[in-house]
Amino acid sequence: MATIVEVAALAGVSTSTVSHVLNETRHVEPATRRRVLEAIEKTSYRQDALARAMRRSRTDSIGLVIPDAGEPAFAEMVHGVEHAAAKLGLTLLLSNSAESAERESKAVRVLLERRVDGLILARSANSSRDIVDDLRGENAAVVLLDRMSPDSPFDQVGTENRQPMRSLVSHLASAGHRRMVLVAGDMRVPTLRERADGFAMGIVEAGLDISEQTVIASDQTDPSLAEAITRAVSDPRRPTAFIACSTVLAVATLERVKAAGKAIPRDFAFATFDGFSHSDLFEPSITTVRQPAFEVGVAAVDLLKDRLAGSTSLPRTVHLAQTIEYRDSTGRFELAR
Amino acid sequence: MATIVEVAALAGVSTSTVSHVLNETRHVEPATRRRVLEAIEKTSYRQDALARAMRRSRTDSIGLVIPDAGEPAFAEMVHGVEHAAAKLGLTLLLSNSAESAERESKAVRVLLERRVDGLILARSANSSRDIVDDLRGENAAVVLLDRMSPDSPFDQVGTENRQPMRSLVSHLASAGHRRMVLVAGDMRVPTLRERADGFAMGIVEAGLDISEQTVIASDQTDPSLAEAITRAVSDPRRPTAFIACSTVLAVATLERVKAAGKAIPRDFAFATFDGFSHSDLFEPSITTVRQPAFEVGVAAVDLLKDRLAGSTSLPRTVHLAQTIEYRDSTGRFELAR
DNA sequence: CTGTTAGCGCATTCAG
DNA sequence: CTGAATGCGCTAACAG
Secondary structure, rough: OOHHHHHHHOOOOHHHHHHHHOOOOOOOOOOHHHHHHHEEEEEEEOOOOOHHHHHHHOOOOOEEEEEEEEEEEHHHHHHHHHHHHHHHHOOEEEEEEEHHHHHHHHHHHHHHHHHOEEEEOOOOOOHHHHHHHHHHOOOOEEEEEEOOOOOOOOOOEEEEOOOHHHHHHHEEEEEEOOOEEEEEEOOHHHHHHHHHHHHHHHHHOOOOOHHHOEEEEOOOOOOOOHHHHHHHHHHOOOOOEEEEOOHHHHHHHHHHHHHOOOOOOOOOEEEOOOOOOOOOOOEEEOOEEEOHHHHHHHHHHHHHHHHHHOOOOOOOOEEEOEOOOOOOOOOOOOOOO | OOHHHHHHHHOOOOOOHHHHHOOOOOOOOOHHHHHHHHHHHHOOOOHHHHHHHHOOOOOOOEEEEEEEOHHHHEEEEEEEEHHHHHOOEEEEEEEEOOOOHHHHHHHHHHHOOOOOOOEEEOOOOOOOHHHHHHHHHHEEEEEOOOOOOOOOOOOEEEEOOOHHHHHHHHHHHHHHOOEEEEEEOOOOOHHHHHHHHHHHHHHOOOOOOHHHHHHEOOOOOOOOOHHHHHHHHOOOOOOOOOEOOOOOHHHHHHHHHHHOOOOOOOOEEEEEEOOOOOHHEOOOOOEEEEEOOHHHHHHHHHHHHHHHHHOOOOOOOEEEOOOEOOHHHHHHOOOOH
16 A cells, blocks of 8 residues: 555655645645645555554544344444444444453453544443443543443443333233233343333332232343243243243243243233334234334444543433334233133 | 553563563563563553554454345344454454445445455445455455355355245245246345346246246335335236245335235245244244355355465355245145135 | 664644 | 654564
8 A cells, every 4th residue: 555655755745745635634735735636546545544543542433342242132233333433434343242241341452452432332241340440440432332330430321121111011910910920031131120120110000919920030041041931831820921021032932932832912911122123014913112222322322422522521321212012912811811 | 551661661671572471472581571461460551452553564353344234134244253253353343335335435445444454345236346346456355245246356255045046936836836926126236136046047947937927126225116016916917926035025025915905825925035033933934045144254254364364265255055944934825726 | 581773654743 | 835853652673
């Protein structure tokens, strides 16, 4: 590749002038300017972002660390972040921590070494507090994504989880369901904890007995998850509804229900968070609490943008609302069952 | 951030020595080494990847440009690329061209400016030949992903598309289907063209009349796509099977079929490429030609790795096989219809 | 076994 | 309006 020096030589000007026409950072005589432009063309010169970043101490890049690229909701957030970042002329550096704390801190470290201007982090399930503390010492802007904490020193964006779960439980309760099974997942994940909280609140509010509900809190990689679901399916106390707290948990639940020879909604009502795409095209169509994952990603970049622009306000927390899409899987419950 | 100079000063050695312990690039006395390590600890020094890359003229990063982050198959490829790149200690720079040639070349340009060591490119539908030509002049290693061309000057990896389509058509023909509808999509996309080719081959091989088949080649963003599908649904020539060539096209097809009050597989057999995740949990379960998208991503990084290691062999083309998952949507066709 | 030093390519003072 | 010169932080000769 040609460098700025060659361009300058060919145009018969100094590198300084070339730099200035490149960045439009001071006036240059139209004629000179034209010569420079021609030289750039002729040498097929391209700016070296590395050298530029080094000199300006800004990379115009941001890093994104997510815990599970396979989960549809996260894939969609990545999409949103990518979209918003591109709009701002920011390059995106993507890392997947695969729900591992070590990989997570390694990823963060690598991104900081690369001097990203900002960092968007969805913490892994077993993420330690340390990573947040470490990050505080850095001068990079940080936004926490999806998995938030109440006392975050950083801006954070995610969805409101308790409220929709309460509505969902309320809906099921008023349809006559007295015993439900919550497939709750890993309780170290804030999002899932909030959903479980919302469940408990909803149960109490509906005047149901919390001790008669079943909560399965196995991590999705735990083989005991499937067993627990199977056990719940044939629970002698006869639960009538299942709620899954994520796509992966929904898959596990549907599989076990099917394997037990039961059907939805004939034998059980069913609802899930996140869910499946185009669920309405298939039977049973599934009642789903849908988060605006793309928008969450976009919002994260928005928050970051403000910080990059120098905002020093107190940490902000943005909660986006989820919507409940009621479908057949909760719709045909027969009270007389 | 502390620099290597401060570390050197604190440890009472030269920056050279610090660099060498950092990179393990020459022997240093254990005692000295320990002092350096302590100094690194004390100053919480971190290497500056930018300066390092500049000096070594290698960034240990690769770029990935995809045309549609929303398409599940691409999302999965991104996942595979990310996974394989991380394993090699390569940082991933991700861009989405949104099927636009301009965005695509802009993305490529930005990545080259950032001096990625290699580039993985899934070309957009309207990608011009120019981009390939431009890339040839660069010293970056390039791998074409998914959307390949027969005379590529670069390594490329994708799936074999004709063969599974032929098998699919053959399967349908022997089940008694004489008139089929191919929802083929944008014919500028090589992958989709190959699938359409395979369709024609399959029809001929089955001894069917090609002129009695319907091929809908509207781009998925074209509003006429839905109309064309609707028309095919009520075609007086009574086609009995639909084949969609991508997830998005499958969605469009299923929507129109449903909207017309028809059902699968009662009224039509149906099969799709790429398809939906966990399709077996829902009714109708959909016969799907499934590509190993994650592995395609991994394979792309493998090819790139060889080039980064200096391989100068002729351009290689890797075709991964797809598998056909036969399910209910093609299984219950009644010949007597 | 370790230190000195010259750039990598650019943006940016400071002079003119 | 333009040029010369400095240094961002690091690695890799080269020298000792």
